[in-house]
Amino acid sequence: MMKSLDAVSRVPEVVMHRMRSAAPSIPDRGQSVLLALAVFMAVVLIGCAQVWAIEARREVRPDGLVLLHAEKNNLPIVEVTLLVKASPSDEPPEKAGLANLVAELLPEGTKTRTSEQISEEIEFVGGGLDASAGRDYTTITLSVLKKDIDKGFELFSDILLNPVFPEDEISRKKELIKGGLRQSEEDPEFVAQREFRKALYGPHPYGRLISGSPSTIDAIGRDDLLWFYRTFYRPNNSILAVVGDISYEEVEALLDRYLSGWKPGAVPEVELPAAPGLKEKVKITIDRSLTQASMLLGHLGIKRSNPDYYAVSVMNYILGGGGFASRLMSRIRDDMGLAYDVYSSFDSGMYGGIFEVGVQTKNKSAKTVIGVILDELERMRREPVTDAELGDAKAFLTGSFPRRLDTMEKIAAFLTVTEFYGLGIDYDRKYPQYIDSVTKEDVMSVARKYLDPERYVLVVVADLKKAGF
Amino acid sequence: MTTRHGGGFFRRVASQHIALLALLLCLPLAASAEVKEYRLDNGLKVLIAEDHKAPVATFQIWYRVGSRNEPAGKTGISHLLEHMMFKGTPEYGSKVFSRLVQKNGGIDNAYTTRDYTAYYQVLASDRIGLSVRLEADRMENLLLAPADVRDERSVVMEERRMRYEDDPQSSLYEEVVATAFKVHPYHNPVIGWMSELASIGRQDLLRYYKRFYSPDNAVIIVAGDVKADELIREIRESFGGIPRGPEKEPVTSEEPPQKGEKRIYLRKEAKLPYVMAAYHVPGFPDSDSAAIDVLASILSGKSGRLYRNLVRDKKVALNAYASYSGLNVDPYLFFIEGTVPPGGDAGDLEKALYEEIDRLKETPPSEREVQKAKNQMEAAFIMGQDSISFQARVLGVFEMLGDWRLKDRYIEAIRGVTPEDVQRVARRYFTRENRTVGILIPEGG
Numbered sequence: 085m086m087k088s089l090d091a092v093s094r095v096p097e098v099v100m101h102r103m104r105s106a107a108p109s110i111p112d113r114g115q116s117v118l119l120a121l122a123v124f125m126a127v128v129l130i131g132c133a134q135v136w137a138i139e140a141r142r143e144v145r146p147d148g149l150v151l152l153h154a155e156k157n158n159l160p161i162v163e164v165t166l167l168v169k170a171s172p173s174d175e176p177p178e179k180a181g182l183a184n185l186v187a188e189l190l191p192e193g194t195k196t197r198t199s200e201q202i203s204e205e206i207e208f209v210g211g212g213l214d215a216s217a218g219r220d221y222t223t224i225t226l227s228v229l230k231k232d233i234d235k236g237f238e239l240f241s242d243i244l245l246n247p248v249f250p251e252d253e254i255s256r257k258k259e260l261i262k263g264g265l266r267q268s269e270e271d272p273e274f275v276a277q278r279e280f281r282k283a284l285y286g287p288h289p290y291g292r293l294i295s296g297s298p299s300t301i302d303a304i305g306r307d308d309l310l311w312f313y314r315t316f317y318r319p320n321n322s323i324l325a326v327v328g329d330i331s332y333e334e335v336e337a338l339l340d341r342y343l344s345g346w347k348p349g350a351v352p353e354v355e356l357p358a359a360p361g362l363k364e365k366v367k368i369t370i371d372r373s374l375t376q377a378s379m380l381l382g383h384l385g386i387k388r389s390n391p392d393y394y395a396v397s398v399m400n401y402i403l404g405g406g407g408f409a410s411r412l413m414s415r416i417r418d419d420m421g422l423a424y425d426v427y428s429s430f431d432s433g434m435y436g437g438i439f440e441v442g443v444q445t446k447n448k449s450a451k452t453v454i455g456v457i458l459d460e461l462e463r464m465r466r467e468p469v470t471d472a473e474l475g476d477a478k479a480f481l482t483g484s485f486p487r488r489l490d491t492m493e494k495i496a497a498f499l500t501v502t503e504f505y506g507l508g509i510d511y512d513r514k515y516p517q518y519i520d521s522v523t524k525e526d527v528m529s530v531a532r533k534y535l536d537p538e539r540y541v542l543v544v545v546a547d548l549k550k551a552g553f
Numbered sequence: 554m555t556t557r558h559g560g561g562f563f564r565r566v567a568s569q570h571i572a573l574l575a576l577l578l579c580l581p582l583a584a585s586a587e588v589k590e591y592r593l594d595n596g597l598k599v600l601i602a603e604d605h606k607a608p609v610a611t612f613q614i615w616y617r618v619g620s621r622n623e624p625a626g627k628t629g630i631s632h633l634l635e636h637m638m639f640k641g642t643p644e645y646g647s648k649v650f651s652r653l654v655q656k657n658g659g660i661d662n663a664y665t666t667r668d669y670t671a672y673y674q675v676l677a678s679d680r681i682g683l684s685v686r687l688e689a690d691r692m693e694n695l696l697l698a699p700a701d702v703r704d705e706r707s708v709v710m711e712e713r714r715m716r717y718e719d720d721p722q723s724s725l726y727e728e729v730v731a732t733a734f735k736v737h738p739y740h741n742p743v744i745g746w747m748s749e750l751a752s753i754g755r756q757d758l759l760r761y762y763k764r765f766y767s768p769d770n771a772v773i774i775v776a777g778d779v780k781a782d783e784l785i786r787e788i789r790e791s792f793g794g795i796p797r798g799p800e801k802e803p804v805t806s807e808e809p810p811q812k813g814e815k816r817i818y819l820r821k822e823a824k825l826p827y828v829m830a831a832y833h834v835p836g837f838p839d840s841d842s843a844a845i846d847v848l849a850s851i852l853s854g855k856s857g858r859l860y861r862n863l864v865r866d867k868k869v870a871l872n873a874y875a876s877y878s879g880l881n882v883d884p885y886l887f888f889i890e891g892t893v894p895p896g897g898d899a900g901d902l903e904k905a906l907y908e909e910i911d912r913l914k915e916t917p918p919s920e921r922e923v924q925k926a927k928n929q930m931e932a933a934f935i936m937g938q939d940s941i942s943f944q945a946r947v948l949g950v951f952e953m954l955g956d957w958r959l960k961d962r963y964i965e966a967i968r969g970v971t972p973e974d975v976q977r978v979a980r981r982y983f984t985r986e987n988r989t990v991g992i993l994i995p996e997g998g
Contacts, residue, residue: 156606158606158939159935159936159938159939160935161935161936161939200856200861200865203854203855203856204856207854207855207856207857207925207929208856208921208924208925208928209928209932210925210928210929210930210931210932210933211932227936228932229932229935229936256865256868259868259894260864260871262895263825263871263892263894263895264871264872266824266825266895267824267825267871267892269824270720270721270822270823270824270825271720272719372822373822374718374719374822375714375718375719376711376714376715376718376719378719406655407651407655408639408648408651408652408655409651409652409655409656414648417708418647418648418704419704420704421703421704421705421706421707421708421711422707422708422711423708423711424708424709424711424712424715425715444711444714444715445711446710446711446714475656476652476655476656479656479657479658480655480656480658482658483656483657483658483659483677484658484659484660485658486607486608486609486658486677487609487658487659487660487675489607490606490607490609490940490941491939491940492939493939
């Protein structure tokens with residue numbers, strides 16, 4: 085949950101009406117994914133008057149790399165996304181932050197280029213080349229004008245195949261990451277998230293920051309980085325999507341030219357400790373000199389592979405995922421004026437998930453707001469949702485699909501993530517059916533199964549005296 | 554583009570600076586949409602850019618009213634009014650607008666700036682008629698129910714707490730801007746000062762709404778999978794009958810030249826000190842603005858001077874940025890800033906920031922650096938075209954400056970910038986007398 089080092093938490097010159105988009109961003113939720121896996125995949129929009137298809141092609145290469153390609157010629161750009169199945173779940177806990185540091189260091193020096201040369205070359209052509217580790221996987225992205233694809237792909241393959249992990253860059257990066265963590269401490273939402281996940285997941289990788297902590301970061305040596313890189317950065321452990329003004333033949337030519345030196349290898353299975361689970365309410369309070377209480381309330385959720393995922397999506401939309409259409413927003417913001425933003429979400433990953441309700445409200449309203457949240461959780465478990473709520477939720481989830489695939493960048497990310505979560509050959513036909521078949525009883529059933537107003541973690545970062553804690 | 558602080562404008566200053574620069578380009582691409590322009594008798598201007606690559610479209614309406622127009626004692630009223638625009642008309646009750654849009658799989662949102670307030674929806678293109686009807690209705694018939702005014706005022710106060718009061722860098726920014734501008738209304742934050750926000754009542758909002766929300770003070774911008782000649786008919790039907798508004802009083806305040814350095818210190822709960830320097834600079838269409846843009850670009854990015862020299866080599870900054878927004882209606886500021894690393898010294902960072910400026914005064918940048926800036930802007934513009942929202946925003950921003958076609962003039966200016974131009978503007982504007990400096994001093998924690 086680390087705040088990006090390059091991000092400025094700074095007032096914008098504009099002030100937005102609402103903070104959170106009602107649509108969960110793709111590709112984490114993998115909503116409305118339509119893929120027909122065969123030699124050709126057609127991605128079809130459901131819920132629109134017109135049918136609109138992206139043709140995407142899937143191939144498993146001899147080295148095990150899954151290649152996904154979609155040609156789009158509306159603009160002379162190419163977007164490349166490589167998903168490597170390397171994440172904090174693959175690192176030893178005492179070296180937490182290893183996956184992240186490896187990703188951060190890929191562009192910081194190769195056999196033939198220094199860190200400065202790499203950034204100069206890609207920025208000179210106005211392209212982007214980034215590597216970052218997420219909770220379940222690492223992504224390396226290249227964004228470049230078609231005319232520069234050769235240079236761009238060469239740089240991309242250079243950082244992928246030939247990173248050197250120079251000692252001085254390692255020390256420098258560690259200092260930047262630790263400094264960034266320090267600065268993130270200023271952000272009450274960051275602090276709340278960190279405590280929340282730790283309380284829910286304990287020693288499980290989902291319980292810690294992707295960047296690690298200062299002591300574990302310090303424990304990482306160059307040998308560790310090399311080991312991690314050599315073990316997990318393998319073509320048979322990766323998915324590559326290329327989208328844009330580029331033909332399949334051109335993509336093959338690039339792979340042959342630049343990635344033929346990338347060798348497959350055995351990749352160890354992940355073994356994870358079980359999440360501890362909650363036996364009772366847990367309350368964590370952190371005192372800060374703030375005008376608002378920043379709060380998180382929640383518990384464990386579901387994995388992405390859970391078949392209840394679709395009913396849960398609908399239920400969550402109604403509860404607090406649907407922005408202004410949601411019950412939490414209606415009550416806490418619209419009716420009571422107590423928050424600018426309040427949401428609920430089921431963050432569903434490969435190895436587990438989290439359910440959380442997040443809100444910021446002035447200190448003295450904190451307890452009132454918690455009461456309303458718990459009330460809404462109970463209500464969802466007790467009463468069926470209305471026909472209107474159900475209909476609206478389904479209409480949004482299916483009808484918003486075109487917007488998730490309306491840029492090449494989104495398409496590239498989407499293709500890799502849906503492949504990663506194994507959403508299936510007939511997912512394109514099944515998804516709208518899954519959503520449309522969700523009934524009021526299903527919504528109540530998953531509410532009872534997955535919402536728990538009795539056993540939860542509550543984290544409050546606030547001026548505790550004013551908040552009454 | 555759902556960022557913590559909204560708008561996606563300033564999430565990552567380097568790349569977002571580039572995006573801003575990219576806003577200024579209009580490259581004659583075969584793929585770029587042709588813009589059709591219309592004007593209704595009541596003064597409403599309409600711009601439609603067809604783009605048929607996906608069955609989606611964005612409908613936007615931009616009102617020429619922002620924080621710069623606000624009366625004394627009522628700062629924050631433009632933004633509060635923006636919130637109230639979602640609270641319903643007699644025909645479409647509170648929240649009905651958003652609900653309808655979402656039910657159709659779309660999104661809707663709005664934002665307020667110093668100069669304008671923009672409302673937008675992104676929808677499946679065959680549902681765009683919904684936007685037309687809803688926007689026409691709320692231009693004229695906003696309810697402004699007293700209970701809603703009270704609640705929404707409360708919401709905006711929470712927003713202020715979240716974005717500013719509890720965010721040290723944002724608080725510093727607010728202080729620096731308020732110090733830099735002693736006369737011009739850019740002195741005030743868009744969100745408003747807390748006490749003034751709390752004092753805004755229904756009558757204030759109603760007066761403001763009647764004065765500024767009229768067809769002659771608005772521009773409709775549509776980009777995406779629409780047919781312009783069909784859509785304009787629908788727009789005429791819904792908006793054509795709305796009468797012109799009253800004569801708009803222009804903003805006449807001018808910030809006089811700053812004749813001496815201003816310094817402010819802010820003590821706040823924070824972990825690391827922060828340094829921010831702001832310089833008064835002209836904006837587009839001033840002939841210097843393109844060179845200032847290029848100067849900002851040379852300082853920005855991982856291969857830019859600030860990162861190289863301050864973060865990487867001297868290690869006097871954890872992060873460092875330069876930003877210039879040349880697209881304001883009145884002249885604004887150029888910022889150069891950064892975070893002091895743990896164990897570091899704010900004075901060292903401040904000194905290093907000025908050293909970078911001085912270097913550009915002594916020696917022009919290299920041809921390669923200037924070319925890189927131009928390449929970045931060009932690429933960002935082309936990539937931005939993949940998004941209909943970006944396309945609409947480019948049109949809107951220039952329309953607020955007078956005419957969407959002004960973007961064409963800018964590209965020529967950018968392409969014509971030389972290293973000597975960059976040196977010249979560095980010498981002219983980046984002087985000690987012209988700067989306002991803010992230092993965040995962490996307290997407690």
